[in-house]
Amino acid sequence: xxxxxxxxxxxxxxxxxxxxxxxxxxxxxxxxxxxxxxxxxxxxxxxxxxxxxxxxxxxxxxxxxxxxxxxxxxxxxxxxxxxxxxxxxxxxxxxxxxxxxxxxxxxxxxxxxxxxxxxxxxxxxxxxxxxxxxxxxxxxxxxxxxxxxxxxxxxxxxxxxxxxxxxxxxxxxxxxxxxx
Amino acid sequence: xxxxxxxxxxxxxxxxxxxxxxxxxxxxxxxxxxxxxxxxxxxxxxxxxxxxxxxxxxxxxxxxxxxxxxxxxxxxxxxxxxxxxxxxxxxxxxxxxxxxxxxxxxxxxxxxxxxxxxxxxxxxxxxxxxxxxxxxxxxxxxxxxxxxxxxxxxxxxxxxxxxxxxxxxxxxxxxxxxxxxxxxxxxxxxxxxxxxxxxxxxxxxxxxxxxxxxxxxxxxxxxxxxxxxxxxxxxxxxxxxxxxxxxxxxxxxxxxxxxxxxxxxxxxxxxxxxxxxxxxxx
Numbered sequence: 001x002x003x004x005x006x007x008x009x010x011x012x013x014x015x016x017x018x019x020x021x022x023x024x025x026x027x028x029x030x031x032x033x034x035x036x037x038x039x040x041x042x043x044x045x046x047x048x049x050x051x052x053x054x055x056x057x058x059x060x061x062x063x064x065x066x067x068x069x070x071x072x073x074x075x076x077x078x079x080x081x082x083x084x085x086x087x088x089x090x091x092x093x094x095x096x097x098x099x100x101x102x103x104x105x106x107x108x109x110x111x112x113x114x115x116x117x118x119x120x121x122x123x124x125x126x127x128x129x130x131x132x133x134x135x136x137x138x139x140x141x142x143x144x145x146x147x148x149x150x151x152x153x154x155x156x157x158x159x160x161x162x163x164x165x166x167x168x169x170x171x172x173x174x175x176x177x178x179x180x
Numbered sequence: 181x182x183x184x185x186x187x188x189x190x191x192x193x194x195x196x197x198x199x200x201x202x203x204x205x206x207x208x209x210x211x212x213x214x215x216x217x218x219x220x221x222x223x224x225x226x227x228x229x230x231x232x233x234x235x236x237x238x239x240x241x242x243x244x245x246x247x248x249x250x251x252x253x254x255x256x257x258x259x260x261x262x263x264x265x266x267x268x269x270x271x272x273x274x275x276x277x278x279x280x281x282x283x284x285x286x287x288x289x290x291x292x293x294x295x296x297x298x299x300x301x302x303x304x305x306x307x308x309x310x311x312x313x314x315x316x317x318x319x320x321x322x323x324x325x326x327x328x329x330x331x332x333x334x335x336x337x338x339x340x341x342x343x344x345x346x347x348x349x350x351x352x353x354x355x356x357x358x359x360x361x362x363x364x365x366x367x368x369x370x371x372x373x374x375x376x377x378x379x380x381x382x383x384x385x386x387x388x389x390x391x392x393x394x395x396x397x398x399x400x401x402x403x404x405x406x407x408x409x410x411x412x413x414x415x416x417x418x419x420x421x422x423x424x425x426x427x428x429x430x431x432x433x434x435x436x437x438x439x440x441x442x443x444x445x446x447x448x449x450x451x452x453x454x455x456x457x458x459x460x461x462x
Contacts (some may be wrong), residue, residue, distance in 0.1 A: 018226075018305040018316070019233045030310030038271065048190040055197050064226055064308035081204035083309060088201060092194045127205075134357055137310075137377060146310065 006041055006049070010057045013037045018064070031149045032117070034061055038087050039094045039116045040155055043103055047095030047121030054091025063130040079133060090116045106155050113154035117147035227316050227348035228303030234318075268334035269445070275366075276400075276411025296409060298332070298445040299323060304348065313356035313378065315339075317444060328407050330447040331420045336413035336435030337361065337401060338444050349446075354382060354414065354437055362404035363414055363432075368392045371402055374414050374432060382415060384430035391428065393420050399432050406451050 013033040034057045042050025065078030097103065103112055121143040128134040132177050245254060269362050273296065301323075305316035319325055321344050331338040331351045339359060343350040355376040362383055363374040370391035372384045384399060397417040403410030415434040423429035 014308060015229060015233055018230055018308055019237060020306075032310055033309075046190070048193055051190065051194050051197060055201070059306045065312055065314075078312065079205055079208045081208070083202045085198065085201040085205065088194070088197050092190065095190070131205075136357060139378065142379065 002045070002049075006045075006053050007039050007056070009041070010034060010053065010060065014057075014060060014064075020103075030146060031153050032120070032146065033153070034058075035087065035090065035117060035120055036113070036150055036154045036157060038091045039113055039150075040090045041156060042094035043098040043109070043112065045095070046099050047092050047122060048099075050091035050095030051088050052066070054087035054089070055084050058087030079128075079131070082124060082127045085127065086120045089123055090120045093119070106159065109158055110155050112153045113151035114147045117150040121146065190462070207335045224345035224348065227305065227345060231318060231348065232318055234302075234304035240290060265334035269332075272334075272336070272412055275413075276409075297360070297448040299325075299448055300445055302351075302443050303324075303441055311357075311378065313353040313376065313438070314342070315353065315441070315444075317349050317351055318347070319446065320344045320349045324448060325349050325446055330408045330412075330451075331385050331444050332412055332447060333436050333441060333444050335437070336415065337408055338438070338441065340407050341446065351444070354436075355380065355434060355438060361404070361408050361414065362402040363399050364402040365391070365393055365417070366398040366400050367394075368397070371387055371404075372397065372430070380434070380438075381418065382432040382434055383457055384432050385427070387428045387430055389424075389426055389428055390423065393417060393430060395420060403451060409447055409449070409451055451458070 013036065017033045038050065038054045038057050046051075059080065062078060062080040062083040064175070065083075094112060095140045097112055101123075103109055121139070125136045125139065125143075129136060213253060235437055257303075299319065301317035301319040303315050304318045307314040317331075325341055325344045327341055327344060329341045331340060336353055339351045339353040339356070341349050342352045354374070355375070355378065357378040359376040361374050362371070365373050365387075367382075368391060370387055370393055372381045372387035374384050377383055387393065395417055399414045399417060401408040401410055401412045401414060413435045415432040415436075417430055418433045419431045421429040
């Protein structure tokens with residue numbers, strides 16, 4: 001049941017990402033919604049679920065890239081597994097942090113999301129560069145802005161998930177009081 | 181019970197998964213030829229999902245703008261936009277024609293330019309990861325599309341087709357990090373290669389330090405890459421700096437606003453270079 005929920009969340013994030021991302025092609029501002037879901041699941045469910053979610057989500061994302069098509073100098077544009085590996089590491093470490101530390105306030109959550117996004121960027125771009133498959137130049141600002149955007153979306157998602165059920169309950173209680 | 185045991189030993193699970201992924205990556209990096217079946221499958225299946233989602237989003241947008249906005253004005257506006265787009269395409273073709281007319285050799289290629297066949301396609305999705313600049317369009321091999329076909333918009337060059345499946349295709353935008361196109365500065369005919377940087381700007385490389393390049397110069401496709409037809413606008417020179425003793429560092433602002441694209445044109449006519457290559461292979 002939980003696995004189905006996680007798969008649904010990843011697919012929904014992916015669908016949202018591919019549907020809406022084209023309206024925000026401006027690179028640096030792009031949010032990786034799938035990464036946000038992976039970190040969220042890892043923080044709420046622990047390292048094992050986090051890493052499996054990361055593996056699944058990363059592999060699905062990799063599979064949707066135009067992998068075998070040659071880019072500059074005959075290099076492939078994408079390789080299945082690099083995104084999976086990056087998200088697996090992020091999912092595992094975020095899960096470990098979630099179990100070892102209290103990450104229940106917006107600021108610690110922001111820090112975890114931000115650090116996870118930076119780590120994802122470093123591993124993802126590092127592997128592509130290491131394997132000489134893709135050239136990223138010096139994307140420090142881009143990674144920074146993207147990580148901050150991911151962190152904001154992650155914190156907002158947490159707040160919404162936590163506050164919304166309470167809001168519904170409160171509204172019901174207020175209505176019942178009025179009826180009396 | 182076994183699942184519980186795995187969860188308690190997440191470190192081992194992590195190592196096992198990482199090992200599997202490393203093996204997976206190694207297998208692909210060693211073999212770099214051909215389009216894998218799984219890519220075609222996954223791309224095909226997901227593009228159907230994107231098509232449905234895009235249809236839903238477009239439907240809601242149309243409904244909203246149709247009922248809330250002024251209907252007649254909208255229709256008139258769309259018609260005018262279509263006319264403007266057609267005029268811009270025609271203008272680009274004329275610009276390219278003028279270039280060709282400058283030399284006898286170019287004159288001989290005039291017929292190819294005039295007979296440029298294109299097909300319109302709607303954008304139905306974007307890349308699954310923000311680090312890749314691709315779009316998905318709603319036409320594929322069934323509509324006569326193939327890999328490495330140029331994709332253009334009224335404003336200029338958009339990119340090239342990279343992974344066509346039956347009913348959809350992925351377009352690698354010119355701003356993608358692995359994208360490149362042969363380019364020429366229209367005013368001075370200085371040649372170079374325009375490459376994407378993953379952001380909103382392009383870089384024109386391998387332009388000689390001796391070349392006369394100024395801010396605002398129009399950069400067009402040179403056609404030497406065998407993908408993009410000659411004479412189509414890439415963008416305008418934004419900055420020019422010295423880059424070592426031999427080359428200039430030129431930043432080009434793309435003519436196309438990639439975040440505003442809704443429809444594109446795929447050039448079906450093969451470039452002379454591609455035709456020549458096909459002739460050699462035959």
